[in-house]
Amino acid sequence: xxxxxxxxxxxxxxxxxxxxxxxSSMFSSLRxxxxxxxxxxxxxxxxxxxxQRIAQDWLVLSLTGSSTAVGVTTALQFLPMxxxxxxxxxxxxxxxxxxxxxxxQTSMAVTGLALAALTLTGHVQVWHVYLAAFAVGLATxxxxxxxxxxxxxxxGPDQLQNAVSLNSAxxxxxxxxxxAVAGVLITGVGTGWAFLFNGLSFVAxxxxxxxxxxxxxxxxxxxxxxxxxxxxxxxxxxxRPELTWPIxxxxxIGTFGFNFPVWLSAYADDVFHAGAGxxxxxxxxxxxxxxxxxxLAARRxxxxxxxxxxxxxxxxxxxxxxxxxxxxxLFALLMVPIGIFGLTVNVTANTAVQMATDPAMRGRVMAxxxxxxxxxxxxxxxxxxxxxxxxxxxxxxxxxxxxxxxxAAAIGLVLAxxxxxxxxxxxxxxxxxxxxxxxEPEPEPELAEV
Numbered sequence: 001x002x003x004x005x006x007x008x009x010x011x012x013x014x015x016x017x018x019x020x021x022x023x024s025s026m027f028s029s030l031r032x033x034x035x036x037x038x039x040x041x042x043x044x045x046x047x048x049x050x051x052q053r054i055a056q057d058w059l060v061l062s063l064t065g066s067s068t069a070v071g072v073t074t075a076l077q078f079l080p081m082x083x084x085x086x087x088x089x090x091x092x093x094x095x096x097x098x099x100x101x102x103x104x105q106t107s108m109a110v111t112g113l114a115l116a117a118l119t120l121t122g123h124v125q126v127w128h129v130y131l132a133a134f135a136v137g138l139a140t141x142x143x144x145x146x147x148x149x150x151x152x153x154x155x156g157p158d159q160l161q162n163a164v165s166l167n168s169a170x171x172x173x174x175x176x177x178x179x180a181v182a183g184v185l186i187t188g189v190g191t192g193w194a195f196l197f198n199g200l201s202f203v204a205x206x207x208x209x210x211x212x213x214x215x216x217x218x219x220x221x222x223x224x225x226x227x228x229x230x231x232x233x234x235x236x237x238x239x240r241p242e243l244t245w246p247i248x249x250x251x252x253i254g255t256f257g258f259n260f261p262v263w264l265s266a267y268a269d270d271v272f273h274a275g276a277g278x279x280x281x282x283x284x285x286x287x288x289x290x291x292x293x294x295x296l297a298a299r300r301x302x303x304x305x306x307x308x309x310x311x312x313x314x315x316x317x318x319x320x321x322x323x324x325x326x327x328x329x330l331f332a333l334l335m336v337p338i339g340i341f342g343l344t345v346n347v348t349a350n351t352a353v354q355m356a357t358d359p360a361m362r363g364r365v366m367a368x369x370x371x372x373x374x375x376x377x378x379x380x381x382x383x384x385x386x387x388x389x390x391x392x393x394x395x396x397x398x399x400x401x402x403x404x405x406x407x408a409a410a411i412g413l414v415l416a417x418x419x420x421x422x423x424x425x426x427x428x429x430x431x432x433x434x435x436x437x438x439x440e441p442e443p444e445p446e447l448a449e450v
Contacts, residue, residue, distance in 0.1 A: 054182035152220075
């Protein structure tokens with residue numbers, strides 16, 4: 001592989017880069033005090049975040065009756081990442097991570113409290129929700145790459161895979177509590193209380209950041225301000241296929257396969273006519289699968305590209321199957337394996353990219369990763385929202401699944417070709433056996449005797 005921009009080349013993620021000791025325990029990174037404080041703060045904050053997501057989507061659907069409007073809300077929340085994500089990464093590499101996170105977490109708390117005040121006083125309008133979603137998106141431009149980079153500063157390289165997986169388990173576990181509590185609040189006292197809880201929940205991560213011991217952090221020196229740092233980051237990624245292709249894959253899946261706010265609200269309301277409780281149930285069951293996927297990743301301790309490709313193909317295929325599920329409970333139960341494989345894609349790609357990136361470039365690389373993964377939503381959400389409104393939720397969901405599966409298969413073939421592999425199809429003990437094997441070098445032609 002080529003080197004670029006003066007940064008040291010990192011090992012490819014197709015082999016284990018985590019020491020065996022780091023894989024000895026599913027929760028090994030929680031032994032580190034600073035990470036434990038961060039983790040506990042995120043438990044509370046993530047619960048509030050999921051409560052707000054459910055309440056926000058349902059409020060927009062109640063105000064407008066339009067799946068397209070829900071898609072627009074999602075798009076506005078992720079549009080700043082698409083527009084400014086790379087600049088956010090440059091800024092993160094220049095700044096100390098902990099103070100940057102204190103600023104972003106505080107700003108998101110203020111946004112949640114403002115939306116709560118508007119809703120509880122009965123003055124909320126759909127443009128207020130649009131504005132709040134966009135404001136959260138602006139904070140996320142810095143918050144996401146800062147949090148991703150800060151994980152390695154808290155735990156060091158030996159525990160990075162475990163900590164990234166536990167972060168995902170943390171976030172997805174909040175989906176077990178957040179949607180359920182949000183459903184109770186929405187049906188019982190209204191959406192405003194969910195927004196209020198979210199705003200107050202940021203007290204926990206802010207307190208955790210303030211209580212950390214700075215001397216125990218594996219601090220990466222901020223990159224001095226200079227010209228061309230954005231282009232430097234792009235060249236760095238472009239010269240490394242082990243970074244480029246996972247980012248391309250999560251771009252396709254983030255754009256077309258992760259539009260669940262649009263689809264699940266439409267299935268709950270239009271297909272099964274079951275209301276906010278069904279929407280919360282769908283999200284909760286998907287969270288069950290996501291937590292299982294994250295814990296399996298934490299125990300696995302490796303980030304292999306073949307696992308990424310296989311999980312992405314399975315994810316897209318299951319979405320396509322679920323799109324045509326004939327009954328409410330079959331559709332609901334399919335959310336569990338979709339959650340498992342969707343989370344496996346997310347964690348495996350995230351870890352593979354982080355572990356293959358030089359620490360001095362991590363802010364820019366993770367900003368590109370998050371920009372592609374989350375920033376695709378402004379492009380995909382209105383499109384699938386329109387398809388859902390025009391042709392029905394089943395058509396919208398099926399399109400997202402087919403695009404995800406086809407993209408994963410195509411990128412898998414590209415990576416196999418780059419790695420000198422070929423597809424082998426045969427029979428093993430009476431069953432079809434499909435795998436990639438190393439290409440055999442072609443024999444050199446014999447020279448004719450003169």
